[in-house]
Structure formats: structure tokens, C-alpha cells
Amino acid sequence: MSxxxxxxxxxxxxxxPITIEPAGERITVAxxxxxxxxxxxxxxxxxxxxxxxxxxxxxxxxxxxxEPTDHTSxxxxxxxxxxxxxxxGGERSTNAAWRYREAFxxxxxxxxxxxxxxxRVDISG
Numbered sequence: 001m002s003x004x005x006x007x008x009x010x011x012x013x014x015x016x017p018i019t020i021e022p023a024g025e026r027i028t029v030a031x032x033x034x035x036x037x038x039x040x041x042x043x044x045x046x047x048x049x050x051x052x053x054x055x056x057x058x059x060x061x062x063x064x065x066x067e068p069t070d071h072t073s074x075x076x077x078x079x080x081x082x083x084x085x086x087x088x089g090g091e092r093s094t095n096a097a098w099r100y101r102e103a104f105x106x107x108x109x110x111x112x113x114x115x116x117x118x119x120r121v122d123i124s125g
Contacts, residue, residue: 026040027042037061086120
């Protein structure tokens, strides 16, 4: 068994609720006035005590403006995320975007969708 198989996997529940719903409005992400993502189909994930996070369909993200990095993270409720930086944003936008390519079943709606750290980009909507 590899190390990845030893990581904990948890199900959302009353002690750690996670809900996903349509954002219900057009959401844009920009860096230095350059639009990186623009969608009326974004999903909003609400998780326990965390701030809501918008997840964008990959078709609504300009991947030409993103640069993959070697950074990854693990969430026991969602899975393993890979990251992208946005070179136009300089240091501020290092590892600014992430996605769960194979999100766990409880959050399958966000699989492949891209999210952005609010403090590393400008989000409006």
C-alpha cells in the first residue's frame, strides 16, 4: 500500500457539513485586469466554518493564463488537489488556483472544476 492509500478519507456530515450549489450569478476572476475565469455556471461550495469557495467549470477558465506547479494538497473530504499559478499576478498569484481532478463521491460535482484563493486573485460577482 502506498502512502497515498494511508491518508484519511472522511464523509461530510453534521459535524462537518459540505454543500454544493449553483452560484446563481456570473462570477469572474481576474489578475491585473486580465480575466482568468468567467462563468455563469460556477458552483459554490460551503464547508463547515470556512468561507464559501466558487468552483469554475474548466471550459470557463483560460488555462493559457495558468501555469501548473508541483504543489499538491490533501483534503480528507474532497481528495487530492493539484495547483496552478497565474504568472501575470506575480508572487501574489503563486499556487492561486486548484482543482480536484477526481473528487470524492460526496463532492463529485466539483471534480475537474477550478477554484481560486480569494487573496491571490480578484473575484467579482
